[in-house]
Amino acid sequence: MEKFQESMYKLIVETSTKLPKDVRRAIKAAKEQENAGTRSAMSLATITNNIKMADDNVSPICQDTGLPTFKIKVPVDANQLEMKKAIYEAIALATKDGKLRPNSVDSLTGENSGDNLGGGTPVIKFEQWEKDYIDARLILKGGGCENKNIQYSLPCELEGLGRAGRDLDGIRKCIMHSVYQAQGQGCSAGFIGVGIGGDRSSGYDLAKEQLFRSNDDVNPNEDLRKLEEYVMANANKLGIGTMGFGGETTLLGCKVGVMNRIPASFFVSVAYNCWAFRRLGVNVNPETGEIQDWFYQEGENVDFAEQEKKQAEVEIAASVEATGSSSNQEAITLTAPITEEQIRQLKVGDVVKITGRMYTGRDAIHKYLMDNDAPVDLNGQVIYHCGPVMLKDGEGNWHVKAAGPTTSIREEPYQGDIMKKFGIRAVIGKGGMGPKTLAALKDHGGVYLNAIGGAAQYYAECVKSVDGVDLMNFGIPEAMWHLQVEGFTAVVTMDSHGNSLHEDVEKSSLEKLAQFKEPVFK
Numbered sequence: 001m002e003k004f005q006e007s008m009y010k011l012i013v014e015t016s017t018k019l020p021k022d023v024r025r026a027i028k029a030a031k032e033q034e035n036a037g038t039r040s041a042m043s044l045a046t047i048t049n050n051i052k053m054a055d056d057n058v059s060p061i062c063q064d065t066g067l068p069t070f071k072i073k074v075p076v077d078a079n080q081l082e083m084k085k086a087i088y089e090a091i092a093l094a095t096k097d098g099k100l101r102p103n104s105v106d107s108l109t110g111e112n113s114g115d116n117l118g119g120g121t122p123v124i125k126f127e128q129w130e131k132d133y134i135d136a137r138l139i140l141k142g143g144g145c146e147n148k149n150i151q152y153s154l155p156c157e158l159e160g161l162g163r164a165g166r167d168l169d170g171i172r173k174c175i176m177h178s179v180y181q182a183q184g185q186g187c188s189a190g191f192i193g194v195g196i197g198g199d200r201s202s203g204y205d206l207a208k209e210q211l212f213r214s215n216d217d218v219n220p221n222e223d224l225r226k227l228e229e230y231v232m233a234n235a236n237k238l239g240i241g242t243m244g245f246g247g248e249t250t251l252l253g254c255k256v257g258v259m260n261r262i263p264a265s266f267f268v269s270v271a272y273n274c275w276a277f278r279r280l281g282v283n284v285n286p287e288t289g290e291i292q293d294w295f296y297q298e299g300e301n302v303d304f305a306e307q308e309k310k311q312a313e314v315e316i317a318a319s320v321e322a323t324g325s326s327s328n329q330e331a332i333t334l335t336a337p338i339t340e341e342q343i344r345q346l347k348v349g350d351v352v353k354i355t356g357r358m359y360t361g362r363d364a365i366h367k368y369l370m371d372n373d374a375p376v377d378l379n380g381q382v383i384y385h386c387g388p389v390m391l392k393d394g395e396g397n398w399h400v401k402a403a404g405p406t407t408s409i410r411e412e413p414y415q416g417d418i419m420k421k422f423g424i425r426a427v428i429g430k431g432g433m434g435p436k437t438l439a440a441l442k443d444h445g446g447v448y449l450n451a452i453g454g455a456a457q458y459y460a461e462c463v464k465s466v467d468g469v470d471l472m473n474f475g476i477p478e479a480m481w482h483l484q485v486e487g488f489t490a491v492v493t494m495d496s497h498g499n500s501l502h503e504d505v506e507k508s509s510l511e512k513l514a515q516f517k518e519p520v521f522k
Ligand code: SF4
Pocket: 062, 063, 064, 065, 066, 141, 142, 143, 144, 145, 146, 185, 186, 187, 274, 275, 276, 404, 405, 406, 407, 453, 454, 455
């Protein structure tokens, strides 16, 4: 079992830090399609730079390492209880080594177990088979994209598409709608797994199961193959683009599976996965516990090269130029404390680079600040929606191992009030926020900055020092970290004049969705 534990540790580390070859190829193809000088091209350049950095640093591609989910097929005489124990040990060690973020929290108290172990975490699903080896697969699917999963019960009425009936066309409409409703919030460009049939829980299981298929495979079911091809050919016409910035690439993969259902129910379940599609698998010898082979690693590899970093900078500059940034074609530098006057000069589309102090804050901090004083003076300051991966060195100093943005919309009920209460001028996150925050930005003089979701290594490198931490009782991801940053790049997507890029893209993609209303499959 010692060797098996070691093999599981390798699987976890490799999955968290290196994207599989099929995913890399899909990202490369998307990058080649995107027009240079757009915000989407800039995002994709930052993403590929980030993939390269994660490769080099053997660090998490994204700070949200999700809910580790294992699917394991075992010969009939394999001891599943012992294997489970070995996986728990491997998970705890990978967390201690900063390869996984401590992500397991008590659902009632919010207490973080600190080692990714706890009731229901990790998920391990065993299945017996007649073969003589162990097939162990792992997916690390973060919360941002998990929250964009959706389930439809047919027949139903869909925004933009009308009636979706109990047939292939109804299913097609649900899938197109699922891409539209995700917008950029699941860190598009994404991959979807679709499950047709089953009940509410087995339908979602089937959808997630599809994410374990290779992105390059061809569906043996003729109807489903046509459906997959249709979605891939048309979803990108919605114009949502990378990070929801608008653009050519919204979807990188679509896999559909089917199972029987009972006559009264007809579910279509969609599992949405971000571009940071971390899933790998190994063939393990049941006698020795050693890895004999890796899955998803056949075909050409895309080794994002050294020039990615340079290209990301070029794309940032090109994007500034193309969008006519307020600062005459140069990214605008912001340093806290920021004045209201500075904020009022910013407009949607401006690219900013932050240098100086910022404070992290996500769900627990926002809830806390509603009813309590802040532990630091937040007047004119920048709040970063981020739950970083942190490691303490032997001298007790903290280091950031991964620090991309988290989904901001969760803070919608609090954000505007907190900005006004403490005088916060800028909020950084991903996916945008809603009308309440937009109104507060206008009223108070604030701005929302969209960072590139999943670019956890890129942003970790921008952090030059960790100057302190408050509210550690909320756990590492939820604490308020005081970060000193340099050249932290983000795009203004909601300004103090009532403009929201997110609102605009959602509106235009809804109009485009309507073109898919008419039946396609006879
Ligand atoms: S890339 Fe985005 S959606 Fe995916 S895990 Fe990271 S933060 Fe979550």
